[in-house]
Amino acid sequence: MADKARGSSDLYKETLLAGLWRENPVFRLLLGMCPTLAVTAAVKPALTMGCCVIFVLLCSNIIVSLMRNLLKPHLRILMFTLTIATFVTIADLFLRAYFPDMSETLGPYVPLIIVNCIIICRAEACASKNGLAVSIIDAVGMGVGFTGTLCVLAGVREVLATGMIFEVPVMPGAFVPWAAMGMPVGAFITLGLMLGLVNLTSKGRA
Amino acid sequence: MDTVNALILAFISIVIVNNLVFTKFLGICPYLGVSGRIDMAFGMGMAVTFVVTLSGTLTYMINNWILMRLGLDVARYVCFILVIAGAVQLVEMYIRKFFPSLYESFGIFLPLITTNCAILGLCLFLDLWGVGSLLEAVVLSFGAGVGFTMAICIMAGIRENLKMADVPECLKGAPITLITAGLLALAFMGFAGMIR
Numbered sequence: 001m002a003d004k005a006r007g008s009s010d011l012y013k014e015t016l017l018a019g020l021w022r023e024n025p026v027f028r029l030l031l032g033m034c035p036t037l038a039v040t041a042a043v044k045p046a047l048t049m050g051c052c053v054i055f056v057l058l059c060s061n062i063i064v065s066l067m068r069n070l071l072k073p074h075l076r077i078l079m080f081t082l083t084i085a086t087f088v089t090i091a092d093l094f095l096r097a098y099f100p101d102m103s104e105t106l107g108p109y110v111p112l113i114i115v116n117c118i119i120i121c122r123a124e125a126c127a128s129k130n131g132l133a134v135s136i137i138d139a140v141g142m143g144v145g146f147t148g149t150l151c152v153l154a155g156v157r158e159v160l161a162t163g164m165i166f167e168v169p170v171m172p173g174a175f176v177p178w179a180a181m182g183m184p185v186g187a188f189i190t191l192g193l194m195l196g197l198v199n200l201t202s203k204g205r206a
Numbered sequence: 207m208d209t210v211n212a213l214i215l216a217f218i219s220i221v222i223v224n225n226l227v228f229t230k231f232l233g234i235c236p237y238l239g240v241s242g243r244i245d246m247a248f249g250m251g252m253a254v255t256f257v258v259t260l261s262g263t264l265t266y267m268i269n270n271w272i273l274m275r276l277g278l279d280v281a282r283y284v285c286f287i288l289v290i291a292g293a294v295q296l297v298e299m300y301i302r303k304f305f306p307s308l309y310e311s312f313g314i315f316l317p318l319i320t321t322n323c324a325i326l327g328l329c330l331f332l333d334l335w336g337v338g339s340l341l342e343a344v345v346l347s348f349g350a351g352v353g354f355t356m357a358i359c360i361m362a363g364i365r366e367n368l369k370m371a372d373v374p375e376c377l378k379g380a381p382i383t384l385i386t387a388g389l390l391a392l393a394f395m396g397f398a399g400m401i402r
Contacts, residue, residue, distance in 0.1 A: 033234040034323040108330035188388030200376040
């Protein structure tokens with residue numbers, strides 16, 4: 001029994017760390033690329049987006065985990081999608097009511113969380129096979145890992161594009177803003193180089 | 207004549223100027239996943255074009271004629287995703303029946319179209335842009351599919367040549383594809399402001 005208890009706490013830690021780095025959704029699994037590229041022109045929308053994703057991921061993982069024994073295999077993707085769509089609607093209405101300017105900036109990318117591969121992937125790969133506790137921890141790990149990545153990418157792009165972070169200037173006066181970084185070009189190239197960097201560092205360690 | 211002109215302009219604008227992949231970042235997952243070979247890329251593009259035209263038209267009708275009228279805006283996302291899932295199922299059955307070899311080569315990517323952001327994204331943008339007529343919605347949906355096909359075919363062509371190139375080890379695979387996409391986006395920025 002004691003062995004089993006230790007085993008489960010190890011499992012929790014393992015699950016949490018997997019989401020944060022080893023199976024980081026963006027860098028390792030290449031999931032959820034669309035929002036990653038679209039909302040990272042500045043840190044603030046990226047952070048908002050990350051919070052929305054954490055909320056939706058957590059709620060959908062909980063619900064899917066609770067109903068996993070009732071699911072018929074051929075209907076499960078449909079049920080996942082409907083669950084996710086419901087929570088995304090809640091998140092969208094919440095943003096529109098309390099943070100109208102953020103809702104304006106993010107625009108259709110909030111409803112697009114419905115088709116964010118991370119959430120379906122976690123529902124399918126984790127929540128539909130595991131109990132409540134593991135699903136919740138997995139959602140937190142993956143969500144925070146995703147948000148972290150988004151913020152790093154957004155930070156790099158915002159500093160290079162405007163010389164500011166959270167609208168506070170951080171670069172020396174001689175710095176010339178590099179407007180292209182705030183545009184689609186910057187998103188693709190920054191993410192590509194960051195993926196390359198991650199590959200490089202992880203290979204050095206292995 | 208004015209209507210025809212407006213429709214042609216809308217078509218060109220969605221294919222080139224507001225290309226979903228390069229300016230709205232929609233459909234990046236299949237864009238990275240299937241762009242390895244040009245024939246598969248073209249097949250994927252065709253499938254997406256078909257689904258997006260169908261679901262764009264259907265969601266426009268549902269949104270404007272049912273949801274708006276009944277004040278059921280809250281249910282919009284749930285309805286949209288159901289329509290898209292249904293359309294994908296239809297396409298899947300059709301292709302399995304009539305093009306079995308194409309069906310084999312699609313594998314997992316066909317059901318994945320359901321979660322292709324390009325399709326839901328387009329339906330949401332149709333709503334956001336306040337598209338006036340059903341005809342315009344159809345043209346825009348079809349144009350979005352054509353734009354996606356064009357983008358993914360260009361990418362597949364480049365990637366077939368990239369195989370011969372000497373890419374640094376750590377950049378192989380997704381990173382170099384993203385950087386290439388960035389350069390393509392830069393090229394497509396040249397069209398920005400041409401229309402609207």
